[in-house]
Each structure stands twice: as structure tokens, then as C-alpha cells.
Amino acid sequence: MKSLLEQLPxxxxxxxxxxxxxxxxxxGNYRIGLQTRELVIPSKDSNWRDLFRGGDRADAVPTNRLIYGDNLLAMAALLAGGEQGGSLRGMADLIYIDPPFDSKADYRTKLQLPFGEIEQKPTTIEQYAYADTWSDGTASYLSNIVPRLALxxxxxxxxxxxxxxxDWHVADYVRVVADAIFGSDNFVNEICWKRSDAKGDSAQGSKHFGRVHDVILFYSKTSDRIWNPLYVPLSDSYVEGFYKYRDPDGRQYKLENMLGPGGAAKGNPVYEVMGVTRPWRYSKERMSKLIExxxxxxxxxxxxxxxxxxxxxxxGVQVxxxxxxxxxxxxxxSEKVGYGTQKPEKLLERIISASTNPDSLVLDLFAGSGTTASVAEKLGRRWIVSDLGKPACMIARKRMIDQDAKPFLYQHIGDYQVEQMRSTLGTRFRIGDLAEIVLxxxxxxxxxxxENPNKNxxxxHGGKTLVLADSPNKMTGLTTLRRAxxxxxxxxxxxxKVIVLGWNFSPTIGHDIQALGQSDRLEVLVIPPDLLDRLKKKGxxxxxxxxxxxxxxxxxxxxxSRSADGTEESLSLEIANYVLLSPEALSLDDANREKLQTVIGTDPMxxxxxxxxxxxxxGEVFRSVWQDYRGNTENDDDPYRVMTTARLSGLPKKEGPRRVCVRVVDVFGFEAEAVVEVA
Known part of the structure; x- marks a missing residue:
């Protein structure tokens, strides 16, 4: 077998x-798009009502985005451009990434519920993506990271x-491929971040020095990079050792060498100062001013x-x-948001401050808990972050709302299933082939x-039940159900009876099924969202x-209900019940599934x-102007439950019915929606 060094080319x-x-x-003509699931307008933003005044809501689209999905596809969409603007090629002043780098890491999510803790494995999509990353060790990891770095x-x-x-697992290998992609001349620094104190794990049998630092590789696109020098305060010992002189008024100072580094050979001017002729670091004119x-x-x-x-x-001292x-x-x-690989805000503050300007766009394609977005927001930078994990995106969205961020878009990869199948079957891909596999x-x-030219x-066997597999590039909704x-x-x-198998669903699908009143002769089921990843893995x-x-x-x-008061009106609404997606579809072991059934049976909300x-x-863009979420104790004091009633006041008065939309996301990342016409 070839060594890793031999495999690198x-x-x-x-x-x-x-x-x-x-x-x-x-x-080209075929472009991956981004679907906007939500325009998030944090309710603490006092200007949100302006979006509803004047009848025209086509205001400027926020540039800040949180994207759920594979970052390779997210970058393809950003490079292609779309409804939210043109291509972002050559537009980012800073990219920070913190990709997973430990093949044995435990990425399970612990969910704290009123009846105890439930431990969920990564979603199957995440598991397969991670298995692909490490299927052949470090070689697979590099195969995964190279196209992403190139994009x-x-x-x-x-x-x-x-x-x-x-960290130490892959840093040296990534340095080699990054040199090839960005150019070794554009390598700026290898930064060592001492992330923890010395680890005394020898009692557990370790036979190595404590691993206490991570490595951050810093590259630039060209030599003309944005650079803002940063300084840290002088230590007491440094001040005591060097600033040991004082003026009569007590003002402290130190004495610093003025000789030109490298001498005359480096072009430093040679002249006499106070009877001493040497090559100096300053011009004669500046030296005269200093003496004066x-x-x-x-x-x-x-x-x-x-x-x-x-x-x-x-x-101070330059960093x-x-x-x-x-x-x-x-x-x-106080920063802790319950995400295993969360990085401190000061770390990102240093990086963003050094390598961006106030008008810069910052990207993070392994967003995790959303620290990059959080810090970029606080520093007044524009940001786009992406992550494959739904728990990560849920945490990041809540975090941005909690800090009263400016409005931002929460987006998904458009046609994710089609794109994945295209990458699996290549030019041979046909929608009908996929439907046949699903059936x-x-x-x-x-x-x-x-009778079945589309193979869908x-x-x-053994009965009169028809099965219809819907297309992955369609939303299964009322039209599909009526056709079925x-x-x-x-x-x-x-x-x-007819059973409809769907990939993507209209947000009102639950209400559509109920309105048709055919529960005994019509059934709608979800095709596992990870199916294509599994097919890609197993064929x-x-x-x-x-x-x-x-x-x-x-x-x-x-x-x-709604009520009017002069030129404004108020809205009050409540959630009556939430029915969870079948627990059988979740990545839970038997013990955790039993705990979940207890919650479903006693307290589903x-x-x-x-x-x-x-x-x-x-009916097109969901603009959320009121939010509540677990952990938000401003609306109530229960960190494990959300409020079930929302009250919105100060809405501009509207003639005729008001169309209200409510969206719910459960602890596993599944979404449901209800639309109500209020007279």
C-alpha cells in the first residue's frame, strides 16, 4: 500500500x-440554489415593525446568512449566486474554519428534557458524512478537505x-495541501493556541507530554492582505525590567536601540549623532526632530x-x-451554549479584528455553535456561516437571536437529494431511476x-394498495395528494388505498392531509433524508x-385572535399540540427511545x-418577528420549555383578514408549520 506521502499528488x-x-x-445552466426557510428578525430589534409599514415588504435582503447543509454544496450555491444576489466569488475578506479533526471524537448530542436527559447520536446524514471523511484514515480526510479549500x-x-x-492529528498534512492550494509564498503564520492547562492524564496510562495547544494555519490570497496589528498589555515584570527610568515628574520610560538593523548593507543611512557615527534606522531629518x-x-x-x-x-506588545x-x-x-467544540469569542475576535475591516464579509463553513457569526455581528462585519449538523444550526440561530442580531436568513441547500444522486450516478442519473429504487x-x-412510464x-404484495414515490426536486403538497x-x-x-412517499413537504402538509379527510385511504410517509448518502455508501x-x-x-x-387599537393592532395565538415524527426514525438506542416515548405520552410540547x-x-418568505426557544428565560423562567402563547403588539393595522404563519422546530431539528387566516 502506498504511503500517505505517495498518495498526496x-x-x-x-x-x-x-x-x-x-x-x-x-x-453553467444547472446551478445549486439556496432555499430561504426563514428571514429571522430578532424580536428585541425595535425596528422590525418597519418591515410591515407602507405595504411594500420588498426591503433589502440581509447579507448575513446561516446555511444548513453540506458546505461543498453551500459554496457551490454561493459561487453561483441567485435570488439573494450575484456570485460571491472573490468577495470574502476572511474565512475561518474549524473542521473536525479527530476520527475518534464523540459527536453525540445530549438533550435535556423535563423527564431527564436523552442522548442522540449524530443524524444519519452527519454519520455518513463523517464516515466518508475518515473511511480511509488521514487520506480520506485530506480527500475531503482539498476540494473545499480550493473552493x-x-x-x-x-x-x-x-x-x-x-490539532496534532492532521495539522502537518493539511499544511502540505494548503501550501499547494494557496501557494507556500502566501503562508503567513502557524499560530499555536494554548487552549488548556497541562493535562495530567498519565494516571490513565498516557505515555506522552500533555497535548495543550491547537494549531491555526494562516494563509492569504495575495501579499496585499488586510492587516490590522494587534497588541496585548505589557506584563508587570516587563514594565519593571525595562521601564526603569523616570522623568522628574515621575513619567516612566525605557531606552530603545536606534541602530538600523542589518547596518549600511541594508540601506540604513549613515551619519553622526552626538559624536557617534553609525547606520541608523531613522532618516537624518527624523533624528533631528527626535533630538529637538x-x-x-x-x-x-x-x-x-x-x-x-x-x-x-x-x-503594548504586538501579538x-x-x-x-x-x-x-x-x-x-457565560458564553457556553452547550456545544462540544465551541471556541471562545476572544479567539475569533482576535482573528476577525486582525484580518478584516468594518465592511468585510466573514465566512465560516464549519460553523459549529456559531461563534464566528456571533463575533462578526458584534464587530459590525457581514457574515455567512454554514454547517451540516442540524443541532449546530439550531444553536447558532438561537444564539444570534439571543444577542439581538440584525435580521439574517436561515437557508437550506436547494435540491439536496438531486445533487447527491447526481454525484452518485453521474450522467446516468434520471429521476425515475431514483423513484424505482425508493419503491x-x-x-x-x-x-x-x-401504466407507469415515470417508474414512480x-x-x-397481496393487496390493493398503490404506492407513489414523489420527485426529490418537488414539494409534496395538496396538489400531489389530490393527484394521488x-x-x-x-x-x-x-x-x-394510496401511500405517498415524499422527500420535501409543503409546510402545510399536515393540515392538507386533515382537510382531505381520507385518513383510512391516504397515507403520507417521509423518505429517509439520509437515503441518498446511504445509497452512495452502499450502492x-x-x-x-x-x-x-x-x-x-x-x-x-x-x-x-386579533384586536385593533387606533392605527395599530395586536395578535394573540397559542399552540395546542405538537405530534413528533415517528421516534423509530431517530438515532436513539432503546433506553433513550423509551425516555422519549414517556415525553411524547405525557408532555409532547x-x-x-x-x-x-x-x-x-x-406565502413565499417566512419572516419571523417573534421567537421563543428553550433556554430563553426572558419570556418565562422554565429553561426546558417554550411558552405556548405568543402576543404581538404594535402591528400596523390591516384591512381584511391577516394571514398568520407559525413554525415549530423540535429538539431533533424537525420542522412543522401552520397557517391561519384571522378575521
């Missing part, structure tokens, strides 16, 4: 080709920089004159590459081709008994993680 070549394919798609370089501006946060201002001292005749530097004029003054997130930290895994036998219909009922009643003499070897098709989650609204309200829904 092929890894680099393959990764670059993959990045080039993404770029070709971004510039990040395309997103960087000519004045842009990238900081790659790693009393800032040049000769301690005794014949000695080399020194420059007087006052303590009260010192900026170097050893960062031991920023602590990791401690258990008691087979559900256990349905295909109908005759003359089948029947269950028509096919059920008329195709081949009619059927007793056609995936067996039907390994795939679970689950029921939809459902939101039931209670009383909704405790499963709501986040909910929000658009009081004037236009």
Missing part, C-alpha cells in the same frame, strides 16, 4: 478536479485571508545614543504566534411500464429492512425547541 489532483466540476456547474480560495477576495484551525523633542539620550559621552520611549505611549492569553470555554463560562426499498412491486408507482387520490380511484380499475446493496419510512410531524394551533411567528405571511 493524486489526492490533490482529484480534489482540484472536484472543485473544478463545482465551479463549472456554478457557471474557499475562489471565495476569498484579493485582500482576503483564511485561518484553518486544527528631547527623545534622544546619550547616557555618557561616546556611548551610542538611545531613544526615549514612554510607558504611557506604549501600545505573536504563541497565544496563551485566551482560555478555552470553561464549564462556568423497491419500500417493498413495492413496480406497475407495468405502460408500485403496489404492495385521482390515480388511486381511476388507475387500473381503482385501488383501496444497490442497501436492503429494504435497513430503511425506515416514517410519519410526518404535525402542529395543531389553538385560539388565534416539551419537545419543542424553537418556534416563531410571521404575522403577515405572504
Amino acid at each position: 493524486a489526492i490533490l489532483a482529484d480534489g482540484r478536479r472536484e472543485a473544478e466540476r463545482v465551479m463549472e456547474r456554478a457557471e 474557499m480560495r475562489e471565495l476569498l477576495s484579493d485582500r482576503g485571508s483564511i485561518y484553518i484551525h486544527l 523633542d528631547g527623545l534622544v539620550i546619550q547616557t555618557r559621552p561616546g556611548t551610542v545614543p538611545m531613544q526615549k520611549k514612554y510607558l504611557d505611549q506604549s501600545k 505573536g504566534t504563541w497565544w496563551d492569553d485566551i482560555s478555552m470555554i470553561r464549564g462556568w463560562s 423497491g426499498l419500500f417493498g413495492a412491486l413496480p406497475l407495468p411500464v405502460e 408507482m408500485g403496489r404492495l 387520490i385521482e390515480i388511486r380511484d381511476n388507475l387500473m380499475g381503482g385501488w383501496d 444497490q446493496k442497501l436492503k429494504a429492512d435497513e430503511v425506515r419510512f416514517s410519519s410526518l410531524q404535525y402542529l395543531k394551533m389553538g385560539q388565534v 416539551a419537545l419543542i425547541e424553537y418556534w416563531s411567528v410571521d404575522p403577515d405571511y405572504d
Whole structure:
């Protein structure tokens, strides 16, 4: 077997080709898009009501975005551009990434519920993505990171920089491939962040020095990078050792060498100062000004004159590459948001402050808990962050709301399933082929081709149940259900029941099913969202008994009312119940599934993680202007439950009915929606 060093040329070549394919798609007719799930307008922002005044809500679209999905596809969409603006190629002044770098890391999520803690494994999409990353050890990891780094370089501006946060597992290997992608001449620094104190784990059998630092590789796109020098205060010992001189008024100063480094050979001017001829670091004119201002001292005749530097004029010590003054997130930290790999805000504050300007765009393609977005927001920078993990995106969204961020977009990758299948089957991909695979895994036998030219219909063995597999690039909604009922009643003499299998669903699908009133003859099931990742991993070897098709989650609204007061009106609404997606579809072991069933049976509303309200829904963009979420104790004092009633006041008065939309996200990241017309 080839060594890793021997594999590197092929890894680099393959990764670059993959990045080039993404770029070709971004510039061609077929482009990956981003679907805006929510325009988040934190309710503490006093200006949110302005969005609803004047009747025209087509205000400027926020540039700040939180994107859920594979960052390779997210970058493809950002490079392609779309409804939210043009391509972002060459627009980012800073990219910070903190990719996973430990093949044995535990990425399980612990959910604290009223009846105790539930431990959830990563979603299957995350598990497969992570398994791909480490399937062949470090070689797989590099194969994963190379095309991503190549695309990040395309997103960087000519004045842009990238900081790659790693540890001892992969830092040296990533340095080699990053040199090839960004150019070794554009390598700026290797920063060592001392993230923890010395670890005394020898009692557990370790035979190595304590691993207490991470490595951050700093590259720039060109030599003309944005750079703002940073300083840290002088230590007491430094002040005591160097600033040991005082003026008569007590003002402290030190004496500093003025000789030109490298001497005359380096071009430093040679002339006489106070009887001493030397090559100096300053021009003759500047030296004369320093002498005139009393800032040049000769301690005794014949000695080399020194420059007087006052303590009260010192900026401190310029930050170097050893960062031991920023602590990791401690258990008691007020920053802590319950995310395992969360980084301290001071770390990102240093990076963003050094390598951006106030108008800069900052990207983080492994967003985690959202620290980069949080700090960029506080520093007045624009930001776009992306993560494959739903728990990460949920935490980041709550974090931005909690800090009263400016409005931002929460987006998903458009046509995720189609893109994944295209990457699996390549040019051979046809939507019908996928439908045929889905029907087979559900256990349905295909109908005759003359009745089933699209290969998307089948029947269950031993009965008159029709199965319809919807397309992954469609939203399964009321139109699809009505068509399914028509096919059920008329195709081949009619059927007793139709089962619709869908990938993506209209937000009102639960209400649509209920309104049709055919629960005994119509069933709607969710195709596992990770199915394509599993097919990509196993090919056609995936067996039907390994795939679970689950029921939809459902939101039931209670009383909704509105009242007028002059030119304004108020809105009051409540959630009556929330029915969770089938627990069988979740990554839980038996003990945790049993705990979940207890919560479902006794207190299902405790499963709501986040909910929000658009009081004037236009049917296209969901603009949330009121939010509540677990952990938010401003609305109530229970950190494990959300309020079930929302009251919005100060809305501009509206003639006729008001269309109100409510969205709920549960602790597992599943969403449900209800739309209510309020007279």
C-alpha cells in the first residue's frame, strides 16, 4: 500500500478536479440554489415593525446568512449566486474554519428534557458524512478537505485571508495541501493556541507530554492582505525590567536601540549623532526632530545614543504566534451554549479584528455553535456561516437571536437529494431511476411500464394498495395528494388505498392531509433524508429492512385572535399540540427511545425547541418577528420549555383578514408549520 506521502499528488489532483466540476456547474445552466426557510428578525430589534409599514415588504435582503447543509454544496450555491444576489466569488475578506479533526471524537448530542436527559447520536446524514471523511484514515480526510479549500480560495477576495484551525492529528498534512492550494509564498503564520492547562492524564496510562495547544494555519490570497496589528498589555515584570527610568515628574520610560538593523548593507543611512557615527534606522531629518523633542539620550559621552520611549505611549506588545492569553470555554463560562467544540469569542475576535475591516464579509463553513457569526455581528462585519449538523444550526440561530442580531436568513441547500444522486450516478442519473429504487426499498412491486412510464408507482404484495414515490426536486403538497387520490380511484380499475412517499413537504402538509379527510385511504410517509448518502455508501446493496419510512410531524394551533387599537393592532395565538415524527426514525438506542416515548405520552410540547411567528405571511418568505426557544428565560423562567402563547403588539393595522404563519422546530431539528387566516 502506498504511503500517505505517495498518495498526496493524486489526492490533490482529484480534489482540484472536484472543485473544478463545482465551479463549472456554478457557471453553467444547472446551478445549486439556496432555499430561504426563514428571514429571522430578532424580536428585541425595535425596528422590525418597519418591515410591515407602507405595504411594500420588498426591503433589502440581509447579507448575513446561516446555511444548513453540506458546505461543498453551500459554496457551490454561493459561487453561483441567485435570488439573494450575484456570485460571491472573490468577495470574502476572511474565512475561518474549524473542521473536525479527530476520527475518534464523540459527536453525540445530549438533550435535556423535563423527564431527564436523552442522548442522540449524530443524524444519519452527519454519520455518513463523517464516515466518508475518515473511511480511509488521514487520506480520506485530506480527500475531503482539498476540494473545499480550493473552493474557499475562489471565495476569498484579493485582500482576503483564511485561518484553518486544527490539532496534532492532521495539522502537518493539511499544511502540505494548503501550501499547494494557496501557494507556500502566501503562508503567513502557524499560530499555536494554548487552549488548556497541562493535562495530567498519565494516571490513565498516557505515555506522552500533555497535548495543550491547537494549531491555526494562516494563509492569504495575495501579499496585499488586510492587516490590522494587534497588541496585548505589557506584563508587570516587563514594565519593571525595562521601564526603569523616570522623568522628574515621575513619567516612566525605557531606552530603545536606534541602530538600523542589518547596518549600511541594508540601506540604513549613515551619519553622526552626538559624536557617534553609525547606520541608523531613522532618516537624518527624523533624528533631528527626535533630538529637538528631547527623545534622544546619550547616557555618557561616546556611548551610542538611545531613544526615549514612554510607558504611557506604549501600545503594548504586538501579538505573536504563541497565544496563551485566551482560555478555552470553561464549564462556568457565560458564553457556553452547550456545544462540544465551541471556541471562545476572544479567539475569533482576535482573528476577525486582525484580518478584516468594518465592511468585510466573514465566512465560516464549519460553523459549529456559531461563534464566528456571533463575533462578526458584534464587530459590525457581514457574515455567512454554514454547517451540516442540524443541532449546530439550531444553536447558532438561537444564539444570534439571543444577542439581538440584525435580521439574517436561515437557508437550506436547494435540491439536496438531486445533487447527491447526481454525484452518485453521474450522467446516468434520471429521476425515475431514483423513484424505482425508493419503491423497491419500500417493498413495492413496480406497475407495468405502460401504466407507469415515470417508474414512480408500485403496489404492495397481496393487496390493493398503490404506492407513489414523489420527485426529490418537488414539494409534496395538496396538489400531489389530490393527484394521488385521482390515480388511486381511476388507475387500473381503482385501488383501496394510496401511500405517498415524499422527500420535501409543503409546510402545510399536515393540515392538507386533515382537510382531505381520507385518513383510512391516504397515507403520507417521509423518505429517509439520509437515503441518498446511504445509497452512495452502499450502492444497490442497501436492503429494504435497513430503511425506515416514517410519519410526518404535525402542529395543531389553538385560539388565534386579533384586536385593533387606533392605527395599530395586536395578535394573540397559542399552540395546542405538537405530534413528533415517528421516534423509530431517530438515532436513539432503546433506553433513550423509551425516555422519549414517556415525553411524547405525557408532555409532547416539551419537545419543542424553537418556534416563531410571521404575522403577515405572504406565502413565499417566512419572516419571523417573534421567537421563543428553550433556554430563553426572558419570556418565562422554565429553561426546558417554550411558552405556548405568543402576543404581538404594535402591528400596523390591516384591512381584511391577516394571514398568520407559525413554525415549530423540535429538539431533533424537525420542522412543522401552520397557517391561519384571522378575521
